[in-house]
Amino acid sequence: MAGTAGTAGPRLCRRLEGEAARAVLANADTLLFDCDGVLWRGDTAISGAPAALGRLAAAGKRLCYVTNNSGRTRVAYTEKLRRLGFPPAEPRHIFGTAFCAARYLRQALPPGAAAYVLGGPALAAELEAVGIPHLGPGPAALPGPAPADWAKAPLDPAVRAVLVGFDEHFSYAKLCQALRYLLQNPDCLLVGTNRDHRLPLEGGAAIPGTGCLVKAVETAAQREAFIVGKPNRFMFDCVASEFQVDPARTIMVGDRLDTDILMGNSCGLTTLLTLTGVTALDEVQAHLDSDCPARHSLVPDYYVDSIADLLPALGE
Amino acid sequence: MASCRRLSGAGLREVLGPAQGLLFDCDGVLWAGERAVPGAPELLERLRRSGKAALFVSNNSRRSVAELERRFSRLGFRGVRAEHVFSSALCSALFLRQRLLGGGGNGSGAGRVFVLGGEGLRGEVRDAGLRLAGEGEPAPGEPVRAVLVGYDDQFTFAKLAQACSYLRDPQCLLVATDPDPWHPLSDGQRTPGTGSLTAAVETASGRKALVVGKPNTYMFDCIVERFGVDPSRTLMVGDRLETDILFGKNCGLATILTLTGVSRLEEAQAYMASDSAAAKDLVPNYYVDSIADLIPGLDE
Numbered sequence: 001m002a003g004t005a006g007t008a009g010p011r012l013c014r015r016l017e018g019e020a021a022r023a024v025l026a027n028a029d030t031l032l033f034d035c036d037g038v039l040w041r042g043d044t045a046i047s048g049a050p051a052a053l054g055r056l057a058a059a060g061k062r063l064c065y066v067t068n069n070s071g072r073t074r075v076a077y078t079e080k081l082r083r084l085g086f087p088p089a090e091p092r093h094i095f096g097t098a099f100c101a102a103r104y105l106r107q108a109l110p111p112g113a114a115a116y117v118l119g120g121p122a123l124a125a126e127l128e129a130v131g132i133p134h135l136g137p138g139p140a141a142l143p144g145p146a147p148a149d150w151a152k153a154p155l156d157p158a159v160r161a162v163l164v165g166f167d168e169h170f171s172y173a174k175l176c177q178a179l180r181y182l183l184q185n186p187d188c189l190l191v192g193t194n195r196d197h198r199l200p201l202e203g204g205a206a207i208p209g210t211g212c213l214v215k216a217v218e219t220a221a222q223r224e225a226f227i228v229g230k231p232n233r234f235m236f237d238c239v240a241s242e243f244q245v246d247p248a249r250t251i252m253v254g255d256r257l258d259t260d261i262l263m264g265n266s267c268g269l270t271t272l273l274t275l276t277g278v279t280a281l282d283e284v285q286a287h288l289d290s291d292c293p294a295r296h297s298l299v300p301d302y303y304v305d306s307i308a309d310l311l312p313a314l315g316e
Numbered sequence: 317m318a319s320c321r322r323l324s325g326a327g328l329r330e331v332l333g334p335a336q337g338l339l340f341d342c343d344g345v346l347w348a349g350e351r352a353v354p355g356a357p358e359l360l361e362r363l364r365r366s367g368k369a370a371l372f373v374s375n376n377s378r379r380s381v382a383e384l385e386r387r388f389s390r391l392g393f394r395g396v397r398a399e400h401v402f403s404s405a406l407c408s409a410l411f412l413r414q415r416l417l418g419g420g421g422n423g424s425g426a427g428r429v430f431v432l433g434g435e436g437l438r439g440e441v442r443d444a445g446l447r448l449a450g451e452g453e454p455a456p457g458e459p460v461r462a463v464l465v466g467y468d469d470q471f472t473f474a475k476l477a478q479a480c481s482y483l484r485d486p487q488c489l490l491v492a493t494d495p496d497p498w499h500p501l502s503d504g505q506r507t508p509g510t511g512s513l514t515a516a517v518e519t520a521s522g523r524k525a526l527v528v529g530k531p532n533t534y535m536f537d538c539i540v541e542r543f544g545v546d547p548s549r550t551l552m553v554g555d556r557l558e559t560d561i562l563f564g565k566n567c568g569l570a571t572i573l574t575l576t577g578v579s580r581l582e583e584a585q586a587y588m589a590s591d592s593a594a595a596k597d598l599v600p601n602y603y604v605d606s607i608a609d610l611i612p613g614l615d616e
Contacts, residue, residue, distance in 0.1 A: 179507070215515040215518075
């Protein structure tokens with residue numbers, strides 16, 4: 001059966017344990033971790049996860065964090081990692097969609113161009129950090145109570161992109177503004193941080209994800225957004241531009257098939273699914289059993305019940 | 317396939333002569349914003365004098381039919397009564413009444429409806445005998461049985477989250493008044509439509525909405541139930557290919573596109589030239605620059 005890092009052949013989602021686990025980990029220089037559902041749930045570390053990452057760091061592995069969450073800055077992520085007992089990380093190891101979206105716009109926009117942002121303070125801070133003027137975060141500043149008023153408010157002619165991230169202040173008025181900007185200039189970019197439908201919270205609850213807001217804007221504007229986040233390979237490209245990363249010696253660890261695993265597979269990484277998040281094993285089986293090649297690209301090389309299961313392979 | 321012929325001269329009389337009635341979309345057909353399309357009130361008057369029925373079918377879910385009746389009058393259209401007007405707000409309420417109340421009876425035990433929309437839509441739902449979530453004390457055993465997405469200019473993330481929490485119950489229906497992605501404003505700009513809000517709710521809940529409005533045929537069922545129209549003797553007049561014209565096709569009506577609204581003639585021609593079968597359903601039988609052009613087709 002195929003499946004070890006770097007070899008061709010179908011991915012079979014084998015349980016990673018014993019000798020295979022030792023070999024796969026020994027062959028990797030870099031591990032990329034999704035965060036929600038992999039390292040922690042809400043504000044609680046997954047039991048054994050900090051220890052596992054501690055051992056990986058001690059073994060000299062480079063650890064990076066690749067998350068579709070657009071609600072935190074890189075510094076805030078280093079804080080959370082520290083607080084939850086994970087090995088120390090620098091901001092440059094953190095790749096969230098707020099940071100990556102700002103990087104994307106810095107590449108894609110002409111100098112001085114501004115972005116209209118449906119998003120929160122983290123997105124604003126990352127845009128600020130790369131020098132992109134922006135407007136929009138927070139509740140809509142309405143010039144009057146009715147849509148007729150909103151449609152008359154002056155538009156900033158410097159805006160050349162609409163950026164959609166997680167926005168708890170999303171409203172019809174902001175959607176209206178986004179649409180106006182997209183129609184004002186035919187070259188206006190439409191960028192979304194990610195398509196996740198739901199943001200899992202502590203205790204199994206969930207709230208609507210950024211994907212819903214992206215879909216609302218796409219529907220109103222009748223055009224498709226460029227999505228920065230997983231499964232798009234742009235985030236891996238950000239990692240690769242910061243560090244010398246050999247895909248054949250890199251493992252992507254995640255809990256979602258259609259984001260983490262799909263991105264890892266598309267970029268030629270070894271992919272490891274953990275079951276502490278949103279995916280159950282029978283979903284993978286269904287993809288494996290299907291005839292559809294697109295579904296096969298959602299199948300990881302390996303799985304574990306929890307990344308704590310890697311501890312024996314990392315022991316002294 | 318329909319051939320998108322300009323309707324004029326002798327063609328007008330050939331097409332309008334045998335028609336018993338016309339169904340009109342409203343926005344972009346009868347009026348644009350606060351202005352009636354020139355000649356539109358006269359056309360309706362001439363239809364009345366010719367003994368032809370005029371009924372109105374609109375995807376706009378903002379206004380109650382009572383408000384629409386006042387609007388017709390204010391813009392110079394005479395003789396249009398609320399019972400002639402089929403808005404997506406009214407028809408969504410009728411649809412929910414059927415599904416939740418079985419078409420009759422009182423509201424108790426039927427469950428409540430969570431409405432994303434304005435007072436016009438909420439009023440139609442109440443008038444249909446349904447209780448709204450968030451109004452009055454919920455009776456025990458009165459769960460939210462439907463989420464209704466309409467044009468909601470007060471839509472917020474919090475309301476989206478609330479809708480999703482109701483939709484976790486697989487028994488709770490997800491209904492949308494109409495699929496329109498945007499609507500034109502009088503200055504040429506666009507404002508987001510119900511379709512964009514429905515897309516957000518569908519994505520968050522993982523459910524597909526039941527869409528009441530055009531191009532789906534439910535509103536025609538409502539019309540037939542009340543007035544018994546014969547599709548083969550009825551013409552559909554609209555300005556939006558993807559809703560009005562497709563609606564006509566779906567209901568077995570001949571269609572007339574008027575160019576005073578959303579769709580351009582080039583778009584109809586592009587659909588005509590397309591290889592896709594679905595595109596061909598969007599091609600109108602006829603077109604006119606404005607519905608005033610229909611006047612010469614009627615008897616003096």
